[in-house]
Amino acid sequence: MTRVVRVGDVLIGGGNPVVVQSMTNTATADVPATVDQIRRLQAAGCEIVRVAVPDRAAAEAIRETKREVTVPIVADIHYDHRLALTALDAGADKLRLNPGNIRDPERIMAIARAAGERGVPIRVGVNAGSVDRRFLGPGGEVTPEGLVDAALWEVELLERTGFREIVVAIKAHDVPLTVEANRLLRQKGDWPVHLGITEAGTEWEGAIRSAAGIGILLSEGIGDTLRVSLAGDPVREVEAGWEILAALGLRKRGPSYVVCPTCGRTGIDVPGIARAVRAELAHVTAPLSIAIMGCPVNGLGEAERADFAILGGKGFGTLYAHGVVVRPKVAEGRVVAEFVALVRQEVGEDA
Ligand code: SF4
CATH class of the missing domain: 3.20.20.20 (Dihydropteroate synthase-like)
Structure with missing residues (x-):
């Protein structure tokens, strides 16, 4: 010591x-x-x-x-x-x-x-x-x-x-x-x-x-x-x-992101959505886990384990909060806005 x-x-x-x-x-x-x-x-x-x-x-x-x-x-x-x-x-x-x-x-x-x-x-x-x-x-x-x-x-x-x-x-x-x-x-x-x-x-x-x-x-x-x-x-x-x-699991501050690398199955713009969500939630200090995944292959498990998640489909996203689907089918163009509103509503930190 x-x-x-x-x-x-x-x-x-x-x-x-x-x-x-x-x-x-x-x-x-x-x-x-x-x-x-x-x-x-x-x-x-x-x-x-x-x-x-x-x-x-x-x-x-x-x-x-x-x-x-x-x-x-x-x-x-x-x-x-x-x-x-x-x-x-x-x-x-x-x-x-x-x-x-x-x-x-x-x-x-x-x-x-x-x-x-x-x-x-x-x-x-x-x-x-x-x-x-x-x-x-x-x-x-x-x-x-x-x-x-x-x-x-x-x-x-x-x-x-x-x-x-x-x-x-x-x-x-x-x-x-x-x-x-x-x-x-x-x-x-x-x-x-x-x-x-x-x-x-x-x-x-x-x-x-x-x-x-x-x-x-x-x-x-x-x-x-x-x-x-x-x-x-x-x-x-x-x-x-x-x-x-x-x-390293030593300290946490703000959201940590689980983002899939994308592949031939991906049906929404995962990196673009992840960048936009990250920027919108940059002020949040609560140690949240957020998953942004392109499809259910690995996405289902990650979405269910994260505090908040977006699980991609073909041109839409399913929003999760604490492992439960809260919006089943949000059009891709609305995914970031609705997801950010969902997180903000819960963590109570204004942008
Ligand atoms: S979660 Fe789906 S879209 Fe993302 S890399 Fe894995 S298989 Fe591909």
Whole structure:
């Protein structure tokens, strides 16, 4: 069991539910744009938001941003330890430090003391792309052992000051490398582990790489919080994070969809209907199961087991609620509207 670390009002580790995080891609000093994006992230289920702190203006902007949002804010610090101190003064709920580019032990310990006084935790975030040379293999290669040693080097400095509010992350683009490093890390101590596959790619390949890497580790009981890194709208990172947790049966938020792949038997536009239903119900947070199936072959069983279902016929759909037919034959053009109305009527959440 890992130790528990508090970030604002969110608990990480110690068997608490795996926390979904993301990171803004607005300029942090642009407070209105950052606040707007944080609100969108929070609406999608993001529980902790990280912001980049490339300069003093960004660090100071955290103060104003925090007045506008309720989700805990993590200041992402590289190179300059003074930015960490400014971010703490501005009210950051957590710091992320990269041991690859703040290397002076005295400066790291100064951050630990300042964070400790405020009860603010620190994530030691090792990234294969910026790991310090000292921790590379003889030929300059990145190894699981080197990544773990890089993390432990900074953890030891933090703990030397008596600081214990530590979360550790080791991320690489390479999935097997990330998995091996995190397995090794987990054997070394009880720090909560933040999972992610870094620079994973755009939505499609990034979500798949992340699901593979994060999924392996979570299924082994490793990982207390996660961030799916995708190039694009960070809201998609949050959605992907929840999808991974739901697929593993760890946490559920909003509808999970059973959708048939379609085949020569399909008589209605299953993918189109599924996309439209998903978009219409995007705001629903109740953990529902929804089946959208093209025909009775596998559809009957799925429709009967789901909370709500559409079972396709030739140009029509049969609507189910809790395993029972509630509308036997709805013309294809009306299926989405009637189905969405049915779900909304039951879950009581307005679009
Ligand atoms: S549920 Fe029916 S339409 Fe869908 S893939 Fe299976 S057999 Fe084909």
